[in-house]
Amino acid sequence: MSQQNLESLDVEAIREEFPILEREFDGQQVVYLDNAATTQTPDPVVDAMSDYYRESNANVHRGIHHLSQEASIAYEEAHDRVAEFIGADGREEIVFTKNTTESENLIAYSWGLNELGPGDEIVLTEMEHHASLVTWQQIAKRTGANVEYIRVDETGRLDMDHARDLIGDDTALVSAVHVSNTLGTVNPVGELTALAHEHGALSFIDGAQAVPNRPVDVSEIDADFYAFSGHKMAGPTGIGVLYGKQSLLEELEPYLYGGGMIRKVTFEDSTWGELPWKFEPGTPPIAEAVGLHAAIDWLEDLGMERVQAHEEELAAYAYDQLAAEGDVEIYGPEGGADRGGLVSFNLDGVHAHDLTSILNDHTVAVRAGDHCTQPLHDKLGVPASTRASFYVYNTREEIDKLIDALDDARALFA
Amino acid sequence: MGLGSDMYRQQILDHYKNPRNYGELEDPTFTHIGENPMCGDEIRMDVKLDDDEETIEQVAFSGDGCAISQASASMLSGELRGKTVDELLEMDRDDVIDMLGVDISPMRVKCAVLAEKVAQDGAEIYQGDLDVEKTTTEDD
Numbered sequence: 001m002s003q004q005n006l007e008s009l010d011v012e013a014i015r016e017e018f019p020i021l022e023r024e025f026d027g028q029q030v031v032y033l034d035n036a037a038t039t040q041t042p043d044p045v046v047d048a049m050s051d052y053y054r055e056s057n058a059n060v061h062r063g064i065h066h067l068s069q070e071a072s073i074a075y076e077e078a079h080d081r082v083a084e085f086i087g088a089d090g091r092e093e094i095v096f097t098k099n100t101t102e103s104e105n106l107i108a109y110s111w112g113l114n115e116l117g118p119g120d121e122i123v124l125t126e127m128e129h130h131a132s133l134v135t136w137q138q139i140a141k142r143t144g145a146n147v148e149y150i151r152v153d154e155t156g157r158l159d160m161d162h163a164r165d166l167i168g169d170d171t172a173l174v175s176a177v178h179v180s181n182t183l184g185t186v187n188p189v190g191e192l193t194a195l196a197h198e199h200g201a202l203s204f205i206d207g208a209q210a211v212p213n214r215p216v217d218v219s220e221i222d223a224d225f226y227a228f229s230g231h232k233m234a235g236p237t238g239i240g241v242l243y244g245k246q247s248l249l250e251e252l253e254p255y256l257y258g259g260g261m262i263r264k265v266t267f268e269d270s271t272w273g274e275l276p277w278k279f280e281p282g283t284p285p286i287a288e289a290v291g292l293h294a295a296i297d298w299l300e301d302l303g304m305e306r307v308q309a310h311e312e313e314l315a316a317y318a319y320d321q322l323a324a325e326g327d328v329e330i331y332g333p334e335g336g337a338d339r340g341g342l343v344s345f346n347l348d349g350v351h352a353h354d355l356t357s358i359l360n361d362h363t364v365a366v367r368a369g370d371h372c373t374q375p376l377h378d379k380l381g382v383p384a385s386t387r388a389s390f391y392v393y394n395t396r397e398e399i400d401k402l403i404d405a406l407d408d409a410r411a412l413f414a
Numbered sequence: 415m416g417l418g419s420d421m422y423r424q425q426i427l428d429h430y431k432n433p434r435n436y437g438e439l440e441d442p443t444f445t446h447i448g449e450n451p452m453c454g455d456e457i458r459m460d461v462k463l464d465d466d467e468e469t470i471e472q473v474a475f476s477g478d479g480c481a482i483s484q485a486s487a488s489m490l491s492g493e494l495r496g497k498t499v500d501e502l503l504e505m506d507r508d509d510v511i512d513m514l515g516v517d518i519s520p521m522r523v524k525c526a527v528l529a530e531k532v533a534q535d536g537a538e539i540y541q542g543d544l545d546v547e548k549t550t551t552e553d554d
Binding site for chain 2: 351352353354357358360369370374377383384412413
């Protein structure tokens with residue numbers, strides 16, 4: 001990527017919409033590099049949500065009064081906006097959940113528990129987030145199905161030969177992360193989905209680390225299910241998305257029951273309402289849906305191609321700077337088109353938690369731990385790693401601050 | 415410098431780099447393994463009691479972890495010698511932080527108390543008051 005591309009995203013102007021980035025601790029301005037955990041929220045998104053509460057707040061769907069109509073339209077239109085953003089056919093295919101984890105669980109309970117049995121195979125990857133790994137493990141235990149894992153090779157990419165070996169006629173589901181939250185690897189999810197379909201299996205793609213930073217088209221991937229979270233894409237916490245092909249969602253039983261999802265209820269039985277509402281019982285996250293809508297508008301104004309180019313540029317820069325240090329071990333592919341905007345690493349002789357505490361002295365915010373990929377860390381042979389993850393407001397200078405702070409850790413632990 | 419570097423005073427770093435009583439006891443009265451699920455650190459504590467079955471005669475620890483959890487285990491292993499099991503059980507997080515002699519940032523307290531928690535859980539299991547194979551600091 002050229003410097004031109006990086007400048008074509010006006011980072012200075014973007015940063016003005018994030019007052020939180022001006023915060024100082026001990027006189028030092030925060031360097032926020034924990035975006036894979038959650039991104040910061042720009043003023044237009046905060047404003048959209050506060051405007052909603054100030055001007056339009058009411059419960060949705062059932063109200064006849066003006067405010068409820070306004071709230072209902074805003075809530076329903078947020079589904080349309082998400083559908084348009086990811087290339088879905090319409091609001092029927094967009095279910096709002098609490099987060100990616102709940103989207104995974106919805107399919108696990110609604111489809112997995114009902115459809116899986118002994119002899120069925122669930123194929124995951126070794127780089128799955130616990131959101132899917134733990135969930136499908138438990139569903140397998142209850143149904144007698146087996147879980148298999150597509151290997152991660154020494155470059156941090158999926159071993160696709162192994163994938164072709166594993167995915168067979170017993171496979172009922174292939175569930176994979178689109179972008180790994182630990183290795184940064186961008187996986188060939190279209191190819192995995194095609195493999196699943198060749199064998200009559202479904203595909204579930206966890207896009208929590210993909211939708212925020214690259215153009216995603218679910219129809220191009222042909223995924224049966226696709227999930228992501230609002231708070232990792234400049235939107236609010238408390239809202240996640242489950243995309244599902246309409247024909248599949250129509251067949252599925254609801255996972256949660258209650259009001260707002262029904263067609264008819266008698267003392268004996270109930271029938272379910274239209275998509276997507278049959279999967280959204282109870283009062284949904286209305287303000288959060290308004291916020292997510294605003295976040296998508298905001299991101300599309302920036303242009304998702306430019307967002308992606310910015311992320312790749314920063315990830316490649318961080319990778320190169322860290323690799324040049326000599327005593328840093330980096331996990332996952334080198335910078336480039338198949339690495340998302342994050343870099344996980346360890347500094348030789350310093351535990352990730354200690355390093356992260358020392359970086360915090362320099363007000364550099366990164367994450368330490370297993371990033372909810374404990375089995376992957378076991379495979380890498382480390383208990384934990386430090387992860388720097390980037391977003392549209394980050395700069396090379398911020399990465400330089402991280403690199404400079406490594407010297408302090410070396411001095412202490414030498 | 416902020417709280418973080420204050421945590422890494424010479425004494426902490428010394429115990430981290432040259433841990434005391436590291437290893438396993440040949441004939442422990444009780445042994446327990448526990449972990450801090452936040453970082454995956456796992457510590458094993460071996461405790462040998464005196465003939466009175468009350469006084470702690472020897473303590474050893476093993477496992478990998480961050481500087482705070484390892485230094486805490488190293489210091490605790492010395493601190494516990496001569497104390498009774500009841501005195502061990504009475505210890506709380508403030509005692510551990512006093513022992514460490516540094517300010518521990520809130521998110522790192524679990525690292526600091528891991529060894530104490532593992533030793534206490536081991537003692538409770540030994541006394542028959544706790545019935546688990548492995549415990550964590552998650553519920554603190």
